[in-house]
Amino acid sequence: MELAVETKSLTRVFEPKKKKEGKSVVALDSVDLRIEHGELFGLLGPNGAGKTTLLKILSTLLLPTSGKAYVAGFDVENEFHEVRRRINMVSGGEISGYGLLTVKENLWMFSQFYGIKTKVALERIDQLLELFNLEEKKNEKVRTLSTGQRQKMNVIRGFVTDPEIIFLDEPTLGLDVNASKVIRDYIVDWVSNGKNRTVLLTTHYMAEADQLCDRIAIIDNGKILACDTPDNLKRIVKTNTTFALDVTMLENKDALGVIQGVDKFMFSDDAEKGFTRLKFVLTDESAVSDIVSEIVKSGSKILSLKKTEPTLEDVFIKMVGKGLD
Amino acid sequence: MNGTWLMMNLRAVRGRAYPRLIGLTREPSWMFFEIALPLLTVSAYAYIYKFMAAKPEFVGYVILGGAMTAFWLNVLWAMASQLYWEKETGNLSLFLVAPISRMSILAGMALGGMVGTTIRAISTVFIGVFAFSVVFSLTDPVALVIVFFVTLVALYGMGMMFASLYLLFGREAYHLSNLLTEPVYLASGFYFPVRYLGFWTAAGASIIPITLGLDALRQIFFPSGAQDAFLPIWTEIFVLAILSVAFLILSKFSLDFMERLGRTTGRLTLRWQ
Numbered sequence: 001m002e003l004a005v006e007t008k009s010l011t012r013v014f015e016p017k018k019k020k021e022g023k024s025v026v027a028l029d030s031v032d033l034r035i036e037h038g039e040l041f042g043l044l045g046p047n048g049a050g051k052t053t054l055l056k057i058l059s060t061l062l063l064p065t066s067g068k069a070y071v072a073g074f075d076v077e078n079e080f081h082e083v084r085r086r087i088n089m090v091s092g093g094e095i096s097g098y099g100l101l102t103v104k105e106n107l108w109m110f111s112q113f114y115g116i117k118t119k120v121a122l123e124r125i126d127q128l129l130e131l132f133n134l135e136e137k138k139n140e141k142v143r144t145l146s147t148g149q150r151q152k153m154n155v156i157r158g159f160v161t162d163p164e165i166i167f168l169d170e171p172t173l174g175l176d177v178n179a180s181k182v183i184r185d186y187i188v189d190w191v192s193n194g195k196n197r198t199v200l201l202t203t204h205y206m207a208e209a210d211q212l213c214d215r216i217a218i219i220d221n222g223k224i225l226a227c228d229t230p231d232n233l234k235r236i237v238k239t240n241t242t243f244a245l246d247v248t249m250l251e252n253k254d255a256l257g258v259i260q261g262v263d264k265f266m267f268s269d270d271a272e273k274g275f276t277r278l279k280f281v282l283t284d285e286s287a288v289s290d291i292v293s294e295i296v297k298s299g300s301k302i303l304s305l306k307k308t309e310p311t312l313e314d315v316f317i318k319m320v321g322k323g324l325d
Numbered sequence: 326m327n328g329t330w331l332m333m334n335l336r337a338v339r340g341r342a343y344p345r346l347i348g349l350t351r352e353p354s355w356m357f358f359e360i361a362l363p364l365l366t367v368s369a370y371a372y373i374y375k376f377m378a379a380k381p382e383f384v385g386y387v388i389l390g391g392a393m394t395a396f397w398l399n400v401l402w403a404m405a406s407q408l409y410w411e412k413e414t415g416n417l418s419l420f421l422v423a424p425i426s427r428m429s430i431l432a433g434m435a436l437g438g439m440v441g442t443t444i445r446a447i448s449t450v451f452i453g454v455f456a457f458s459v460v461f462s463l464t465d466p467v468a469l470v471i472v473f474f475v476t477l478v479a480l481y482g483m484g485m486m487f488a489s490l491y492l493l494f495g496r497e498a499y500h501l502s503n504l505l506t507e508p509v510y511l512a513s514g515f516y517f518p519v520r521y522l523g524f525w526t527a528a529g530a531s532i533i534p535i536t537l538g539l540d541a542l543r544q545i546f547f548p549s550g551a552q553d554a555f556l557p558i559w560t561e562i563f564v565l566a567i568l569s570v571a572f573l574i575l576s577k578f579s580l581d582f583m584e585r586l587g588r589t590t591g592r593l594t595l596r597w598q
Contacts, residue, residue, distance in 0.1 A: 014591060056591070059422050063588045084424040096415040098344045100351045105343070112340025113423035113430075115333025141351075157419075 002073040004165050004198035005035040005058060010067035012053050012222075027053040029222035030067065035215075037164075037196040040187065042203060042213035044316065050222040051202040055167045058200065059089045072164055087165050088114075090158035092151065092173025099143030103134065103153050106142050107160055114161040121160065128156040132182055148179035155183050159190060165198045172208060184212055206312040216312070218319050225319040233315045243280045243288055246303040247295055250276040255294055261287025275303060334429040341430050345403075345437025349444065359395060360448045364456075367391035367449070370516045371457050382543075382550040383517070385461065388453035389542055390515035392446035393535055396480060397509060399442040401502045404484030407434055409491050409498045421587075427580050431488055435481035461546045468558055469545050475565040476538025482572030483534060489579035493586070509533055518543060518553035527555050534568050537561040 056062040060080040097106040111121035172180040217227040261284030491498040513536040
């Protein structure tokens with residue numbers, strides 16, 4: 001079955017303009033990716049990892065040095081006209097468009113480059129402006145918009161052409177919580193409400209990738225280090241599970257340490273507040289029920305119970321050897 | 326090429342022409358900078374000719390030249406340099422990703438530029454005629470329409486070709502436009518009949534379409550100055566038609582070359598390069 005995006009040993013090397021000016025930079029190194037239609041796929045990586053280079057190749061702005069890339073089944077190098085009919089792209093921090101045009105005029109202008117009839121374009125623009133809480137700005141000149149409003153407009157520009165596949169390069173970069181949420185919610189709705197709509201998203205934000213993406217590829221130094229669902233990626237670092245419990249003062253704690261499945265057991269008493277804090281590292285998660293039974297049997301009362309899950313950040317650090325910031 | 330493809334590109338032309346046309350109403354400061362200021366230059370030359378007691382046609386030539394200056398500046402600063410500026414603002418990437426011919430983007434810019442600049446040029450002529458009491462006698466309206474049309478197509482075709490070439494020059498494009506402004510006023514005979522530069526100089530300058538276009542306009546509006554003509558009107562129309570086709574073909578080739586080079590080197594999508 002045809003894939004939305006497929007790369008085979010995709011490599012991109014940037015040569016310096018003059019040999020004296022420095023060394024070649026390998027931006028992508030034999031990247032193999034397979035993205036199904038209908039997926040919301042994330043690329044997670046630090047600055048200079050090769051995320052934007054990959055998006056530029058897939059969106060036909062850049063040629064690979066070697067290897068192949070296909071979008072909607074078309075070769076990005078030789079069949080780029082077909083690719084362009086099916087895609088759109090949005091980058092974080094874009095300043096595209098013309099400041100003297102209004103928001104609505106700008107969006108209409110870009111829709112014309114995709115041959116969309118004016119009536120259809122204007123209907124879609126109105127709907128999207130409403131969804132993005134930007135309708136009151138539709139007749140304002142673009143140069144008067146705030147960063148967040150401008151980025152919302154950029155995202156609308158990408159979706160107004162209703163592409164099969166959209167490439168989003170850090171679409172919520174530098175935006176406040178509300179503006180980011182509006183954009184994230186829309187991306188999820190767009191993918192789930194249309195047949196075979198595909199999103200390839202790059203991001204710096206772990207929580208964004210975790211929340212949005214069906215699958216995530218972690219990329220660093222031009223190589224894909226891991227590619228799976230967020231849950232499966234977390235399992236890479238998930239060897240033990242940690243539980244933290246606060247209980248009313250517990251006298252006999254020895255019995256807890258010998259329960260099967262408990263790897264480590266720590267406690268601390270807070271006599272002043274009258275509770276005991278227990279921490280368990282479990283090799284078998286089902287041991288938690290035995291722990292709870294033992295505590296109740298001893299006459300103590302559970303005040304709180306919290307399970308600590310591994311995060312994408314833990315996965316990222318394990319793979320890349322450093323955090324994003 | 327099919328109907329859908331044609332419609333898509335016509336819509337793209339209209340879309341890209343729109344900011345130029347709407348800009349006329351949104352930024353009225355152009356009236357000062359592009360009509361009032363050029364009239365100062367026109368006035369300077371007009372007074373020189375008056376004090377020299379030159380033939381009255383010469384003041385008319387100056388007004389025509391002043392009007393055509395608007396087109397030359399528009400081609401240099403709003404056509405040739407435009408793709409470079411579009412790259413800096415990030416629009417170029419979006420144009421390249423769109424499923425249209427890049428020629429329709431340039432054609433949109435050209436069309437918007439032509440319409441807007443024609444209004445400016447006509448304003449200059451009217452104010453010049455009023456201020457210096459010059460009598461324009463239109464002898465051949467058909468020739469006027471054809472000369473004006475082929476001059477603009479050739480001129481903006483050249484601008485479309487330059488647009489791609491300027492991208493290759495990057496930041497030097499600004500200097501290139503400066504370099505091409507003043508010398509062309511001289512070489513193309515903006516304020517005097519170009520034949521007085523000598524046949525070979527005038528022939529060389531004819532590569533810039535405005536040279537022959539202006540010479541033909543002078544003949545159409547001032548038949549009494551026939552002895553100032555460089556070439557017969559219909560010969561000039563013929564050469565301008567050839568230049569139009571040549572520049573449009575060359576602009577298509579240079580655009581394809583620029584895009585291929587940009588995709589290979591990655592420079593088209595990097596700002597400040």
